[in-house]
Amino acid sequence: MSAVHALTCALTQRPTAEVWDLVSGLLYQFHSAGIEEGEEPPPEGEAALHVGDEFEQAIEPGVLSPPERFTAYFDNLRDAERAQRAVEPVLLHLKPVFDVHEVEEKNYAEMWKDNFRPMFVKPYWLVRASWHTPEAIEKAAHDASTKVTPSTLELVIDPGMAFGTGSHETTRACLELMAHALSGAPKETRAKHIVLDFGTGSGILAIGLKKLGVGTALAVDIDPLSIEATRKNATENGVTVDVALGKADFKALDGIVANILKNTLLDFAERFHAWLKPGGFLILSGLLAEQEAEILARYERLGFRPTERICNNNWVSLLLGRS
Numbered sequence: 314m315s316a317v318h319a320l321t322c323a324l325t326q327r328p329t330a331e332v333w334d335l336v337s338g339l340l341y342q343f344h345s346a347g348i349e350e351g352e353e354p355p356p357e358g359e360a361a362l363h364v365g366d367e368f369e370q371a372i373e374p375g376v377l378s379p380p381e382r383f384t385a386y387f388d389n390l391r392d393a394e395r396a397q398r399a400v401e402p403v404l405l406h407l408k409p410v411f412d413v414h415e416v417e418e419k420n421y422a423e424m425w426k427d428n429f430r431p432m433f434v435k436p437y438w439l440v441r442a443s444w445h446t447p448e449a450i451e452k453a454a455h456d457a458s459t460k461v462t463p464s465t466l467e468l469v470i471d472p473g474m475a476f477g478t479g480s481h482e483t484t485r486a487c488l489e490l491m492a493h494a495l496s497g498a499p500k501e502t503r504a505k506h507i508v509l510d511f512g513t514g515s516g517i518l519a520i521g522l523k524k525l526g527v528g529t530a531l532a533v534d535i536d537p538l539s540i541e542a543t544r545k546n547a548t549e550n551g552v553t554v555d556v557a558l559g560k561a562d563f564k565a566l567d568g569i570v571a572n573i574l575k576n577t578l579l580d581f582a583e584r585f586h587a588w589l590k591p592g593g594f595l596i597l598s599g600l601l602a603e604q605e606a607e608i609l610a611r612y613e614r615l616g617f618r619p620t621e622r623i624c625n626n627n628w629v630s631l632l633l634g635r636s
């Protein structure tokens with residue numbers, strides 16, 4: 314049985330909601346696919362893990378407050394250790410005590426599945442897993458005061474150990490901005506578009522691009538697990554995504570969606586500019602609000618102009634146009 318790595322952290326007191334948002338966001342950025350919160354293990358059968366907003370649906374209101382202890386799960390030791398290094402400075406004032414240990418993948422995967430709920434994302438999206446029943450979807454629609462309509466675009470996602478359930482603010486914002494970026498293009502034009510999902514994770518955004526009518530969706534990631542997950546999810550959704558592992562080079566793209574860490578967005582600014590056609594769109598996501606000015610300055614110097622911004626829980630996503 315293979316194992317996953319659990320990063321546990323004990324704090325002297327509860328962090329503020331703002332600090333906890335930052336910490337949980339960083340854990341996801343370092344590929345945590347689930348976070349278990351609280352001091353005591355929950356009673357059998359009760360929700361233990363959350364994947365972003367599903368937690369809010371799974372736990373009684375009022376119980377939702379930043380924890381004094383948490384465990385984040387990672388598929389490899391390196392990510393767990395990198396995540397620890399990233400969150401440590403944010404939690405320093407709460408004297409964090411960390412521990413990394415192995416747990417059996419089977420238990421983890423089962424807990425994770427229990428807590429991944431169908432999710433509606435503006436303006437058209439329903440993100441769900443293959444095992445979700447019509448009743449679960451109906452309940453999610455009811456809870457979100459919405460319903461499935463003929464214009465709903467369904468994304469069936471099993472991220473496995475890759476990032477991208479659609480539950481993170483940054484992924485949801487990308488889905489929303491992709492729909493907006495393409496809304497002006499007639500169907501025939503979209504069918505000729507070539508758009509890149511840079512840092513594809515589970516493939517959710519590349520698959521979303523295809524569902525929006527984009528002719529060619531390219532997906533790149535440096536993580537082999539992501540390539541595997543993207544291929545599997547594309548098949549599950551009945552679409553074709555062109556997937557590449559590691560370094561790749563492009564030209565004359567109509568759009569790029571990049572939900573990735575700040576330093577990578579800075580590193581790739583010139584390349585994104587070179588890869589895009591004049592008039593192409595760029596979605597940058599994965600930034601914290603305090604990183605926005607630096608990123609914007611870098612991209613504006615290259616001739617990009619911001620046209621839309623989404624900020625949720627301190628995570629900023631930007632839609633820009635290339636001149």
Ligand SMILES: C[S@@+](CC[C@H](N)C(=O)[O-])C[C@H]1O[C@@H](n2cnc3c(N)ncnc32)[C@H](O)[C@@H]1O
Binds near residue numbers: 477
């Ligand atoms: C935050 S996840 C985003 C996943 C998905 N696109 C989403 O929006 O949910 C970032 C992904 O970028 C990948 N990544 C990190 N650095 C990369 C690089 N230099 N080139 C390509 N992919 C990279 C990671 O492996 C990870 O899968």
